[in-house]
Amino acid sequence: MSRRPASTTRRFADGGGIPLVGSLHPKSRPSPLLSLGLVVVGAFLIIGYLYSGSGGSSGKEALSRLEGGVSCSLEIPKALPILKKAYGDSMRKVLHIGPDTCSVVSMLLKEEDTEAWGVEPYDLDDADSSCKSLVRKGIVRVADIKFPLPYRQKSFSLVIVSDALDYLSPKYLNKTLPELARVSADGFVVFSGYPGQRRAKVAELSKFGRPAKMRSSTWWIRYFVQTNLEENEAALKKFEQAAAKRSYQPGCQIFHLKSHH
Template sequence: MVEVQRAIPILAKAYGDSMHKILHVGPDTCSVVSKLLKEKETKAWGVQPYDIEDADRNCKALVKKGIVRVADIKFPLPYRPKSFSLVIVSDALEYLSPRYLNKTLPDLARVSIDGLMIFTDSPGHRKAKVSESKYGRVTSLEENEATIKKFEHAATKMSYVSKCQNFHLMPFH
């Protein structure tokens, strides 16, 4: 998702030191991880939820090096709790049924130290509240109000207008 790549400077302002060890989850993870790896003092990994059969050489090289994994996110991620300072998810949750979404979101939060940033591709829809049980039972995740304010402030200063909804969630502690 190009949106994540556009938002990297704003994410850096909002998350600060949390931008040092990042996991990106989404169908465009190879290009997002490649861009993140160019950021100063940033290590990045990715989970590609779909097959990479048609992927370019760079993506296949990232998979071969173990930087990007191909994995079905409906099942637990192959990482220990608190493995990453920040988890960024894009275009990966919209297609999950409520049953799987309620398992996947807590698992994404489990591997994060400082939070979970979700980009959802649903422009034109009103911004949902995390507390609304749109996807079935409530997952006990809370929005990170402080990070939301930092993100919005940085976005305004940098004239960034998001083309999708985004959520900043607290990790499980």
């Protein structure tokens, strides 16, 4: 497969992780008291940041970031305008699969001319009333994605999956990825974490049963080729153009794949 330049979405080419910020090299070493003072000030700033904001949600997100937790589901609202430019009418009937699917589906349902459904791969023990309502209506289902999805072939024009694949071993990816292609008519989009990113350990062990495996774009591309999944080049090109216009820089790897026909 020919190599191409890296882009904001992870093209079928060799790609790296997120660049690290260069460290500063001061000429003189600060005194221990100064270092201690900076630590104390930093601690107060962190505490203040966690408890600032309204509704309590910003505190949770800040805590997640400080623990190194990364959510590609939280990336979807940022990417939505770009996805709409790339997929157009294919956004009319969308299935989202992954943790926090209730919030993603709720957001999609607010979009004009968009029908949305969701699959939550894990238990919804802490679901709020809005999420429970979506489950009662059958809009969101709780289903183990290691098994066939509970939908007919080409039930959705587009399928978006975030975070969930990072928790699957290749053994189960072999079953899940063909299912994503089967239930989608116009393709599917994978949001995956970059190598070096990690999830909050407490949440992982209690909910997912295993830590997330952050794979490189090279690994994913090789895997897609081995499983006969093709890159959706037309959608990728439109996505890149729209992303460039809006100066959008994804916080996760994004792969655009074709459905099997």
